[in-house]
Amino acid sequence: MTKSQLSKEDLRRYIKNFWLVVIGGIAFVSLLILSIALGLFGKMPSFRDLENPKSNIASEVISGDGKTIGTYYLENRSFVKYNELSPNIVNALIATEDERFYEHSGIDFSRTFTIVFYNLIGKRQGASTITQQLAKKLFGRQKTNIFITKMKEWVTAVKLERNYTKQEILAMYLNTVDFGSNAYGIKTASRTFFNTTPDKLTVEQAALLIGILKGPSYYSPVRYPERALSRRNTVLQQMYKDEVLDSKNLEIAKAKPIKLDYNPESHNEGLGAYFREYLRGELTKLLDNGTIKSKADGTPYDLYRDGLKIYSTIDSRMQEYAEQAEREHLPYLQSQFNQHWKGMRRDPLSDLSPGTLEQAMRRTDRYRELKDLGKSDDEINKEFKTPVKMTIFSWKGEIDTTMSPLDSIKYYKRFLRSAMMAMDPHTGYVKAWVGGDDFKYFKYDQVAQGARQVGSTFKPFVYTAAIDNGFSPCMKVPNEPVVFEDFDNYSPKNADGKTGGMYTLREGLAQSKNLITMYLMKQLGPKIVAKYAHDMGITANIDPYPSIGLGVADVTLYEMVGAYSTFANKGIWTKPIYLLRVEDKNGNIIYENKPEIKQAISAQTAYVMCYMLQGTTTLPGGTGLRLRGSKYKFDMPIAAKTGTTQNQSDGWFMGVTPDLVGGVWTGCEDRSVRFHSLNLGGGANMALPVWALFMKRVYADPTLKISKGNFEKPADLTIELDCSVYVGDSTDVDHDEHEPPPSDSKDKDRLGF
Template sequence: MAKQKAKKPKTQVLDFSKHVRWFWITFSGGVLLVTLIFLMASWGVFGEMPDHTVLENPRTNLASEVISSDGKLVSKFYFKDNRTPVGYNELPQNLIDALIATEDVRYHDHAGIDAIGTIRAFAFLGKRGGASTISQQLARQLFIGVRDKESTTNALFQKIKEWVLAIRLERQYTKEEIIAMYFNIYDFGNNADGIRSASNIYFNKEPKDLDIKESAMLVGMFKNSSLYNPRPHKNPVGTRNRRNVVLRQMFNYEFIDEKTKDSLQARELDLRYTPQSHREGLATYFRSYLDGFMKEWIKNNPKPDGEKYNLYNDGLKIYTTIDSRMQQHAEDAVQQHMPRLQAEFDNQNTPKRNPTAPFLDLEQDQIDALMRTGMRRSERWRKMKYDLKKSDEDIIKSFDKAVPMTIFSWKGEIDTIMKPIDSMRYYKSFLHPGMMSMDPKTGHVKAWVGGMNFKHFQYDHVKTGKRQVGSTFKPFVYAAAIDQLQLSPCDTLPNTQITIEANKYGNPEPWTPKNDGNKYGGFKTLKNALANSTNTITARLMDKIGPQPVIDLAKKLGVEQDILAVPSIALGTPDLSVYEMVAAYSTFANKGVYNKPVMVTRIEDKNGTVLFQFVPESRDVLSEEVAYVTVNLMQGVVEAGSGSRLRDRWRANQDLYKEIITGYPYELTNPIAGKTGTTQNQSDGWFMGMVPNLVTGVWVGAEDRAAHFSRTSYGQGASVALPIWALFMKACYADEALNVSKDDFERPTNLSIEVNCDEYVSNPNEGIDDDLDDGMDDIDF
């Protein structure tokens, strides 16, 4: 038989088609599932999503800005978010570089989601960095909020929403707009919402002025602004370390070289912390006034759709007349003088020297009544009475229970445990200032200091407070007499006692004012009499014209307070505000034309649309000649009277004031007109000072008139108020950019009243300065 051939084994053909088919089914299903998840997220299945209109106009609360006349941001009005947006072109390149190097180095290469970063994050479970792009982080900040770390499912859904919104943001905005929005939305802590607030609060500068290390610190805070907080009592060391990480990232991605990195990493944070709370910062008392002004304006000026503007959320821009430099000089002058004045006051009012300290001339029952009144006016009383519904008896008892509190001192706040009644007595011992400065030609208010510390003392002593003005009222009497009788500063009157009989001008009893030390005799020129504040001469002028013309003139000069028409007003019995007095004196400096004080020049909405433009209010009050002659009279106060210490003219007891008059000698040589004022028992001290383009008024006194210096030498206006004016003016003159005038007051071309009194009768009682409204002594040492 023939042999059969061996059969070859069949080659097994592997069929991969099944696996390929399942791969593509799985892949396609995965793609469809991801697409479906993204679609479901965009439809709002996983939570509400913003529509295109919200994406076009994301809702953020914008603080309203207060802007000074020199273009500086003075403060903001905000309820929760202290945010003022800036454009991309206002951001320095080093700030943008720091952000990209640290948060999203492929920012310009993706469309909202960084694929490389996402894969890395999944592969290493986030241990080598996250994958959130700048766009995703912005989406979270604007529309999602804090990620839910408790639930993995919720966190995943939130992440998906971030991806969807990031892609939509990238389609809606340019890369530059997204970066600007990201910087504007972030909360940097300490009321620093957005990059502009942050750069102002932490470094006292605008974003465009940030240097590399400052930019690196702020970008470092994006990781966690609560943890990486640079303030001393927070985490400055951690913040510095985080800043150095940002600088290293900038080096790694070649935004800076190694030498720059090493140099900057060795530097301190160099903070210039400038808080922007409502009770801190520049011009706090002015801002309090402005808050009321704006609320009144908002009430009467609705939006086109009828809704009301929101001062704290609508991003209004309020342009004011305040000059930030002058305001700072004014606040510095108060800070220089008041602590030393207070120290001397406390030295004279120790319990050993004055058992009723800080009050003088009061019996114990009067002091008790004063304290009870203070209780009922206190915030503690209001809260316990109306919020907690406590009885009067319980409230009074609470004032005798020691509690923890923080109290004010000129050396800094003090944390202590004290009875509220004792804290009231402590605060009543403080002397307070009020100061306002104004350009008489425009009415623009340049500086406003309503007190010494708004956090602890909210009462405004510029416009709200009204105190007896003393001899600063006398120029009104002189101006009315010059206007009616065409008197000259060189005219003389007898320096003898005068009695205005009862009922002549409505006064119920005869009125006989006294001079200092009962010194009389001879004649005085009007110029010399005002320079030395001679009461009898002022009374004689009042007797010639009567009180009503003086009151009428005061009203035209801007005095709002009603004044009783009695002769004693000649010596300054009315209670007026610093605001009223500065406006009135400005009329003299402005050639007899009154300008109503202006604080706000215009208001704009967040888009720059002008909503309000101020219209000047002015009126002719005096002829240019009468105004000039009155100014000339007040120049005599500085040249030879109670204001002469501005000229370094030091007479008797010159060592007496070395401890309380800061900055002496002042040595101001330019033409100055002014008037001091001191009221009964030295309860109020005033100085009104003028140069051609700046009029400034200063008042100093305690909350209660029973707290005052016991001696005129310390308590007169020339000692308590004039030094603040002098320090302020010296600072203004040193700041040449302010252009405060050193020129003389402009003389009218047709002046017919004689003002050169050198050839007239000299004063036989030269040196007397009878500045008090009751005839008590006010010696100008």
């Protein structure tokens, strides 16, 4: 056999062996891929999993004007569809992560082999396509052989490409990625960094967000703006290279500085934090008791994982105005409070009852944690007196300091608290809800949780009962003491202690004369007055004693605003509504709220009460006259009532307009921490300014369309409102027999103004 013959045989053998290896390798890989697809190397996502990929999707709270005002989440993630994405974000993603995205079917083999070469020569490159990255994010990377893991990703990527369009894959990818700053997904990132939506992202904004994906911490535009700028410009250059950005717009975009509108989201911060927390509790109850429908498989929805759409009545503009009003007034009022006590040369906490600080200490998380560790009371007291580093609240921002936990309790008790709620009286929709000063530091919600004495804001219920039972607003009543013989001779005084003169009922209400109110209480009886308050939505316990007319009952701001809305809604009480409906992530309604309404008083009585309450802001001596003064300059019809409780512990203001009713409460956590001056501690100084500042902003916003017109007059009005032509006298009214006074005769000590 010759050399040439031997070479030909060897060549044939080599070629045969080569193809055997190639075909065998292909067969092996194919068999391996088939085995992986069948789940022999671990569970693979099923077709159902691919149709419904699991992800922790945040549930969104959506305002009445269509804004997302907060989320409930494990991962702060909200989903969008492809048609809700700006072309800029799509172009930036493809140019940076996967230039051949539209050309491959999940795996870009040419790119894979190229990247292998780059890695061999020491240039590390990522070879995963967008679809492969999505597969990894959706279904996780298991801790197995890296080769098997990669094969699983390939199989999943191909399945994704078969089950979804390219546009759907892009949207899914952008919905799953982490942008840092607790922002998962493009919708949350757009809102967090630019306070916008994904469809409105500019070229430079889109490039910045895609740039962040390379390293959310390393390229954070908040912490490392120079790195983020450099990375953004790299993405812009890639977009130019991919021919989705021309040279002119490239230079324009690169020349722009990073301009953030940074709004990091957390449960403690953001718009309507108190409202969102209260709503979260209510939603949890609805989910737990089955009121909200379950999923198709019978399992309940998860508020933190299932991407529910929660539609509220809150108006984001009014909510912002309400929070701004509180932030503007409270620091000024706190300054008055501090100067007031400084002038008295006393500590505001000097009137605290014994044991108050110890009780406050026992309510803290720190105390409970120490108790759980088995610490004795002496050890706990020592801990609370030991200074530690902490961050505390101030009206000028957070302060890092060193303070003992006990001193921090004392520090916070000196702060004035305030709450506000506003609602549409016709629909019952709550438009603004501010539960306190700062949710991060003051968790207690004073709108719906904090019931306090309401003072003179209760008096309109007395007058409502009187008007509804035949009394005239023009009837004159002597401003003289009234004695309740059946109630241990209870006989309260006016706030200023003065007596004498005759006042019409309208004047008595406008000037908040206690003795005029007590005259009506004597005529009507406490039971009738309590019934009218309950008919108008007050659910709090109201003991049938004369002092209820002066506001000794503890009532929430939520119920007071709802009750006052009856006046502006022709006598119809509508329970305040803050939740409209809940939808699943696909838009299916799983809960819908139903309004609760009833005719509480006649339309005529309601209109007359609006007329009488306008006297508070128009008649001489009216307690709300400052609304007409040089500071606020309101000239539209406003029905209102101020309220101040015993010892100036609570200041209230209730404002009623035809389209919007609002209420404000202001005071300290402990009722003994207070102003010692009625001028400073009255509702007109403590609470009225918040309502005024809020309404100034509301009226100045034409998009809200809040009327400055008058209250609608009933066509069948028979009560004479022109006191110059009124002829009449006191009207005797039948009323229930009084109950005997309480045995301990403490009624005298519960006086409110």
